[in-house]
Amino acid sequence: MGRRFAGYKRADLITRDTERFNALLSNKIYPIQIIWAGKPYPLDYPAISDFNNLVNLSKNHDNLAVCIGYELTLSKRLKQAADVWLNNPRVPREASGTSGMTAAMNGAVNFSTFDGWICEFAQHGQNSFIVPPVDYAAMHTHEQDEYYQLLYNKS
Numbered sequence: 001m002g003r004r005f006a007g008y009k010r011a012d013l014i015t016r017d018t019e020r021f022n023a024l025l026s027n028k029i030y031p032i033q034i035i036w037a038g039k040p041y042p043l044d045y046p047a048i049s050d051f052n053n054l055v056n057l058s059k060n061h062d063n064l065a066v067c068i069g070y071e072l073t074l075s076k077r078l079k080q081a082a083d084v085w086l087n088n089p090r091v092p093r094e095a096s097g098t099s100g101m102t103a104a105m106n107g108a109v110n111f112s113t114f115d116g117w118i119c120e121f122a123q124h125g126q127n128s129f130i131v132p133p134v135d136y137a138a139m140h141t142h143e144q145d146e147y148y149q150l151l152y153n154k155s
Contacts, residue, residue: 087112
């Protein structure tokens with residue numbers, strides 16, 4: 001995932017259940033690599049903290065990376081090389097989601113919550129994998145559970 005780091009985008013959502021995250025990372029049948037890239041705003045301390053936590057987490061795993069210096073060239077290269085574009089915005093906070101749009105134009109499959117441009121584009125199981133919407137109050141836990149359900153059983 002590459003984009004502006006902001007709290008509502010929840011870049012670390014997939015990491016929050018340590019047991020399931022570690023199982024996903026160590027899956028020998030379906031190996032994965034996760035690359036985070038982005039830039040938090042200078043005074044967005046929660047986003048800076050999330051970014052730093054991901055950097056520290058990546059030091060413990062060979063198949064995780066966090067790219068710093070996120071600019072247009074890196075953005076272009078990531079979108080051209082991504083197989084899956086992970087998008088975790090808290091519904092209904094995403095205005096559009098241009099990074100996912102350009103990743104899709106480069107052949108990446110979007111894996112997202114149902115927000116932003118995804119609502120107009122997505123056809124679950126055909127051109128994307130979509131976490132089904134849920135009651136706003138229960139959304140965080142539900143979306144996290146659905147990510148793992150889709151990752152283990154559908155992708």
